[in-house]
Each structure stands twice: as structure tokens, then as C-alpha cells.
Amino acid sequence: MAWSFIWRQHTPQLPTTGFLLNPGKSRTITIPRSWSGRLWGRALCGLDSSHKFVCLSGDCGSGQIECSGSGAKPPATLAEFTLNGAGGLDFYDVSLVDGYNLPMLIVAKGGKGGNCSATGCLLDLNGACPSELRVARKDGGGVGCRSACEAFGDPRYCCSGAFGTPDVCRPSTYYSLFFKRACPRSYSYAYDDTTSTYTCAEADYVIIFCPPPYTSQKLFGARKDGAMLPLVNKSMIYISSVHANGASLSGLLRVQFTVSAASFAMALFLFWQHILPL
Template sequence: MIMEVLGGFYLLLLLSSSSWMNGAQATKIRLYNTCPFTIWPAWLPSDGHPQLGVGGCRLDSWQVMDVHASTRWSGKFWGRTNCQFDTVLGTGCCETGDCSGNLGCNSTFSPPATIVEFDLHHNNVLDHYRVSLLAGYNLEVRVTSSNLGCGVAGCSADLNSKCPPELIAWNPRGMAVGCSSPCVAFGADEFCCEKEHFGADKCHPNVFSVLFKSCCPAAATYPFDSWKSAWNCSAGSDYTITFCPSSSSSSSL
């Protein structure tokens, strides 16, 4: 038992130290799994921005990994669930958040997934960050900053248990594994805010986004909820993404 605990500690230290050495002077984004099960975080840059490392990892319960983002980096993070990967090839699949069947993400992903978005060093002054439910929901997520004056973004409610029947995502065994967004589930312009519904003056909350917002007021729930549900922090801050925050009694490592 002692060796298992020490082994976990040294793995945590190794992951953190290695990332620090490779990413000095960059924004540190710590991935922290407090879920009572293994998850596989993944991340993708926005167009024109570089990928950070391999784009994915495995995190057992209570493990962390630090990812370092360069100045002005923009992109998204999310957690994948119930994955099976070949330990040599790094290929496989996940029930939610799958990224083209690869451990390291290099293309689009499959919803539903609770997304964390960053726009770092915006105008060299502020970092923007938010948690978005526009691709649906699969895990509770919280984002905190090293700057204690900055806000906490996230969705710490169990939306899977409150998901409307028409939005439930099922696995091949008939088990509910996530909650789709109405845009993903129906593809209608009204929910995706496209064509005649495009624009802040034409895109409005819908019955589903209102339900999501009541459960997760600190998350974006429809397309033009946009950065109104984002938090700003002084450029140069570091961040922690905690998966399943309600499973942990502490706010950060």
C-alpha cells in the first residue's frame, strides 16, 4: 500500500517536473483528476495556434499533469471517459469526447464533452477563459486561477442526471454516457444560431440552454452566450482545470 502511494506521488512529481522544464516562462495549465475513475484529458489549439505536446494523456484518480501554453495561445481542453487505448500504438476509442481514435488529439472530437476554452494574453493584457456546454456535457469541470482575484468558471452540477430524454447520449450497450447540446442533437439553425438565427440580436436562449444555465450559471450554454459567460484574468496567471470538482474537498492542489 505504501509503495502504491509513493508510486502515485512520484508519477505526479515526474509529470509536473517534466512539463515545467519543457514549458518555462509559459502559462501553466494544470489538469487535475479528482474523479473516482480514470479520465483521458485532450486538448486542441484554435486555428493558427500550435498544439501543446501530444494533445492528450491518461489521468488516474488524484493524478495531475501540467501543460504549458505559449503566449497568446488559444484553444480548448476536455475530459474523455471510458477509453480503451493500445498502450503501444496509442490508438483506441472513448465513449465521450473521442478524438479520432487517438490518445493524442490532432483533429476534431466527438461530442458530448464539457469544454474549457482559453484565449491567453488577449491584447497582451488579459486572459479569457470559460467552460462551455455548446458541445454538450460529460463531466463536471471547474477552472480556477493562481490569481485569487479572478473568477471561477465551471459546471459542477451533474447534468447527466438532469438531461432531457431527447438529449441523452447512449453508448452501444444502451447506457447513458452524456448529455448532448440541442445543436448537436437536432442540428437546427435555431439551436445552432446559424443562417437567419445568426447574430447576438437573433440568437436567444432556448428551453434547453435555460435548463443548463439554471444548473451551471458559470458556463456558456448557447452560441451567443459567448464570452458573456467568460472570466477575465491578468495575463501571466496560471490555471487549474479540475475534473469532478464535487468529488474533492479542496479547491486546488
């Protein structure tokens, strides 16, 4: 099982800040039209000796399923949204700046304007994580991959101090390249806007935790006109608005959409189905 939750950033309050999402299930959350915040998944959760709800991966420190505005303890894969921003567009991305804990995919459905592309990180980076960044549980299994900033606190990795501007903070280090090569559309460092921020308007957004690896184009199939979906690397297919209109995403993702100004539907696939004793 996995627990997923929402953290608001000084914007209208949401109906929930944390909930249980069983494998293969989905939940629809209606979001205020002008909202900014982060969403992420917690994993390997249970009650500690003082009966507080804690997670080895993505914990928010509240001691409960509801996070009540508390952020994720790194490392955590983040879905970031600013709705109804500049030009009436929604801005969204998947960020690995705070590290990685779970595969995640965002799909914009029924939107217009912007590029409305899907984005995310579908690889399981916990197994391939460099040893100096790896977070492991007691039995040695990986539960997260820290960012170099979190691991070392070096301004070169944190884009801070003398490296606090886009012209001097570049993804030229081994660590940022590790994340970028694995997940080319996700943020790998603070100023990774040009390749990692996407826009859309009046869309519903589907956030999928732990989607199955897309090792072939057969998972989405061919469009009626014979054009195949673009395979960016051997594990990630990105869907442009054109492809999304041509393929039946709802059947693949198995989610329910609501008719609203902005809403999120979440689904979890192929994830851990046990609670780890703490």
C-alpha cells in the same frame, strides 16, 4: 481512469495533445504566452477490435491517446482559452455549446487584472439530461448530453441562418435554459458571452475534471474575516479573486503550480476507475 487532452487552434504547438490522468493525480502543462485552444476530458476509453484507442465520451477520432489536433466529438464539456488577448488579458470559459460529458472547474491562481473568477459546471447532467438529448452506452447509463443544435440541427438552436446574430439568438428555449439553470456560469448557447466569459492576466490556471459536488460552504471554509464564500446554487461555489486570495485553494485542489508566463495544472477527482470493454 480518464484520458484528458489538449487541442491547439492554429497557435504554437503544445508538448502533448493527449495523456492519461489517473484519479486524484495532476499534470502541469506549460502553455505559450499567446495561445488559443480547447481542453476537455475523454472517458470510458479502451481498445477496440482493431486495437485503436477509442472513448465513448469525448472521443477525438485519432485512434490514439494523442489527439494530434483533432477536436472532440460532441457532446463534450469544453474549457476554452485565449491567452494574451485584448488588453493583455486572458479570456477563458467553460462551454456547453457542444453539449456536456463531464463536470469541470477552472480556477485562476495568482493572476491580476480582470475578474479572475472561477467558473465551470459541477453538476452531473448526464442523469438529468432530457431523453431527446441523452447519449447512453449499451447498458443504458448516460455518457453525455447533446446540445439542441447537435440533436436537431435547427437554426434556432444553432444560432445560424436567420438566427445568426446576438439580437435574435437568445437563451429562451427549454434546452438552453436547462443547461443555463444547472450551470449558470457556463456557455449555454453561442452568444452567451456576458455571463460566461472571464478574464485574468499572468495567472496559472487549474482545470479540475469531475470535482466533488460542493453542497456546502464547508469545503472551502470561512475566510479569516468571517466572510463565507458565495453559494450560487446548491452545487456550485464561485470564487472571486478576493475569495481566492483569502482561501487556501492549493490544499483543496492538490495541484502543483509552475512559475511561467502561463501554465495549466490539471487534476481529476472522483471519476470512473475502470476501462469499459468495447
